[in-house]
Amino acid sequence: MSHTPYPDSYYAASANPVPARPALAGAHDTDVCVIGAGYTGLSTALFLLEQGFQVTVLEAARVGFGASGRNGGQIVNSYSRDLDVIEKQVGAKHARQLGEMAFEGARIIRDRVRQYAIDCDLKDGGVFAAVNQKQLRQLEEQKALWERHGHGELQLLDAQAIRGVVDTDRYVGGMLDLSGGHIHPLNLALGEAAAVESLGGVIHEQSAVVQVEQGATPVVHTAHGQVRARFVVVAGNAYLGGLLPPLAAKSMPCGTQVIATEPLSEEVARRLLPQDYCVEDCNYLLDYYRLSADRRLIFGGGVVYGARDPANIEALIRPKLARTFPALRNVRIDYAWTGNFLLTLSRLPQVGRLGDNIYYSQGCSGHGVTYTHVAGKVLAEAIRGQAERFDAFAALPHYPFPGGRLFRVPFTALGAWYYQLRDRFGV
Template identity: 80%
Template sequence: MANTAYPASYYAASANPTPSRPALQDDVETDVCVIGAGYTGLSSALFLLENGFKVTVLEAAKVGFGASGRNGGQIVNSYSRDIDVIERSVGPQQAQLLGNMAFEGGRIIRERVAKYQIQCDLKDGGVFAALTDKQMGHLESQKCLWERFGHTQLELLDQRRIREVVACEEYVGGMLDMSGGHIHPLNLALGEAAAVESLGGVIYEQSPAVRIERGASPVVHTPQGKVRAKFIIVAGNAYLGNLVPELAAKSMPCGTQVIATEPLGEELARSLLPQDYCVEDCNYLLDYYRLTGDKRLIFGGGVVYGARDPANIEAIIRPKMLKAFPQLKDVKIDYAWTGNFLLTLSRLPQVGRLGDNIYYSQGCSGHGVTYTHLAGKVLAEALRGQAERFDAFADLPHYPFPGGQLLRTPFAAMGAWYYGLRDKLGF
């Protein structure tokens, strides 16, 4: 059987030591079989184990192989569509429930890091940077919206103030969220996997789920074994493939690209981001960046619809980095990689149940670091019979992409072109 290694990213090169985990080669029984050892699966497993369930996790490659181990590493609150959009769609009662959960994922991450002593370079503080007065107006409205749901660790930044936190001449202002922040994402996943195992959970790597046998006692089949469970949690997101066809029809894998510079040294790094906050701009097709623990700049952006790997990632992202920081023109890029996230048409996560015992969460739409940790808690609550919060997500309306799987990529790319043009024109 093929042994799938991590892609050649900065995160893989700087990952904490982790044990080699075996592939499943037997028939096993468990309370809950979790498909996918990314954040959604690991968070679900941890909450379930803490509540007395027996849990087995199946991972097609290695822990954190997908988006959980390749993302920009930013702790960003709320959802890819904010609470006001949700409220217009589903009404105030359901929106209130979802709004109350919008800031919980970041707290869960910090609780996990503290409780299980996870070494992942956790830093506090995230900045939303406005490139236009219209974007600044949106941030002012967003601050009022978030404060309505009890989130108060926010500060609006005028042009002078944002220069104090990021050395980029492009921005007219911004908003600082001190409950945001950043982490080494792969090391967070590896630490959570170790926590799962410390509580008696079992993780099998190189063990892709190839078939789910549905029924009263569902069975997940891998190439060399199978897991019989009372419940299944499907947490493969953009790397699920067509294992569950009804989930694939309403989502689309998309690629995003990231680069990491050579170490900048303390002085240059501090001149770019004096308080070591992470930053994302307010464009529809946004750029995001932060410093690593060893003072590299990680810079990401761009979307490839349909999850194709670009031929030259550095050629796509380096110009974006230099537009923000022209002072880095002579800095070498040490790593460049891509990874997939799962997009939904509504840009809201899809949560639900198939039959009585197969649960799923997917489609974070580029906003997954915090949401996936919340999702694990919500899924675990549902398996324990506490379904109110699960139902708030499950009742969100979702639709297939226009044109089906054949045409969803060009249609989505056309939409992105339109919004990208709006970004450039300042609309």
Template identity: 75%
Template sequence: MAHTAYPQSYYAASANPIPARPELNGEVETDVCIVGAGYTGLSTAIALLENGFKVSIVEAAKVGFGASGRNGGQIVNSYSRDIDVIERSVAPKQAQLLGDMAFEGGRIIRERIAKYNIQCDLKDGGVFAANTPKHMKHLESQKKLWERYGHTQLELMDAKRIQEVVGTDIYAGGMLDMSGGHIHPLNLALGEAAAVESLGGVIYEQSPAIRIERGANPVVHTPNGRIKAKFVVVAGNAYLGNLIPELSAKSMPCGTQVITTEPLPPELAKSLLPQDYCVEDCNYLLDYYRLSGDNRLIFGGGVVYGARDPANIEAIIRPKMLKAFPQLKDVKIDYAWTGNFLLTLSRLPQVGRLGDNIYYSQGCSGHGVTYTHLAGKVLAEALRGQAERFDAFADLPHYPFPGGRLFQVPFSALGAWYYTMRDKLGI
């Protein structure tokens, strides 16, 4: 079988040491078989192992190969659709449960980093940057909403104040969330994989799940082996393919692009982001950026519906970077890559079970770093018989994209065009 390597990203080039992990050969029995060694799978495994379960993970490529090892590295609270949207869609008790969980993922990340001594360049502080006065009004409402759920580490910033933390004059203001922050995402995944193994879990790489045999004791088949389990957790997200057709019908892989500069002189790096916070703007198709541990600017944005790889990523993203920081016009781009995330029509995650023993979580819709860590804890609770928080997610309404899979891409692109024009026009 062909060996799938990491993409040529800055994260792969600067990763901590990566141990060799075996392929699955032959038959294994376990309590829980997890499909996918990204954040969802790793977080679920840690929570289960800490509670005495025997866990095996099958990964098609390498730990953190997908979105977990390619994303912008930002710890951002809540969901891709915020709590106010949830409040309008579900009953008050369900909304309260989901609202209470909206800020838990970041805490789980920090707890894991501390408990398992994960070296991943953790920095505190995240900025939501308002491109327009309308965005600023949204942030004012968001602050009140989040404070209603007990989240108080927030500061509204006017145009003058935001220039103290972001070295550009393009923003009308913003909001600082000191419980946000940023990490080296692949090193976080690698550290969590090491935690899984320290607790007795086993990770099989280069072992794609090609079939799940359903029944009282489900069996996950790979090209050269099979794992018989009491439970299966499906955590493949945008890299799941058509393994489970009923899941792929309600979601769509999308690509986002990231570039990384050469290392910047310390004084230049500090002039861009003096407090070393990460930043995302408030556009529908947002830009996001931060400094790496070695003073590179990591800048991402854009969406390619259907997850095609653009021919020239730098040509797409570099103009966005220069709009914010024209002083970087002569700076060399050392890395450019794309990665896929899974979009749902509601932009809320899809959580549930198939039969009695196959559980899944998918569709973070671009907001996955914190949510996936929460999801792992919630999935583990459900397998232990504590399903209240799991059910709060599982009961969210979800629908297939209009027109089925054939029209997923044009429908979503049209919607994105509409919201992008609203952003540009300020309406």
């Protein structure tokens, strides 16, 4: 049997030790079979196990192999489309329901880290950086919006204040979210997997699902085994492939690129990011960065629509890094990697059911670290028969990408180019 290794990333190189998890073999029965051992699947499994369910998790590769173990490691609240956009789409009452959950994911992550003693380099504080005055005005509106939905811990930063947060002259101001922060994302996933197993959950790696047999009692098949369950949770996101065609119809895998520099001296690291906050700018195709525990600058940005792996990731990201931190123009890059996330046309997550007993959540649209942890709780609630919060997500409207499967990539890239021009000219 072939074994899929982790991609050659900084996170894989600095991951905590993990036990061997054998592939599924033979026939098994369980209450809930979860497909995918990323944040969505692990969060769902953990909430269900805490409620006394028997849970089996099937992972095609390794725990945290996809976006959960490759992302920028930033704890960012709300959704990829903010609450004002949601309110325009679905009305004030519906937006209030989603607003109550928009800031829950960060709390869940901190609760998990504390409860299960997860070693994942958790740091507090995240900054949204404005490149122009238009973006700064939008941050002022965002602060008022979030506070209207009960989220405080926000501070506006003028041009002088943001220079005390990040040593660059690119920004005219920003907003600090003290409940944001950053983590080693793969170690968070590995810690959550260990928590799942500590409660009696079973995780099988190298166990790609090849068929989901629907019916009163679904059966999930892999190449060498099968799991019969009362419920199935589909949490494959951008790595689900064509397993369940209805879930692929209104979403598109996309790639994002990340680099990690050589370790910086303590003096340089303290000068660049003196508060050790993570930062993301407010552009449509944004840049994001933070310091690792060993003082590497982890810097990501850009999107490749259709999840095509670029030939030279460093060549794509280094100019962005140098534009923000000219002093690091010639810094050595030790790691460069890509990972896929699942994009929806609305940029809002897709949540629903296939039949009566197959649940899914997907399409975080690049905003998944916090949302996936909320999704796990919401899916677990629905399986327990408490579906009000599940229904709030499930009622969000979703549409196919313009151009269908053949032309969705060039059409989406054209739209992104338009918004990049608006960012460049501040309009």
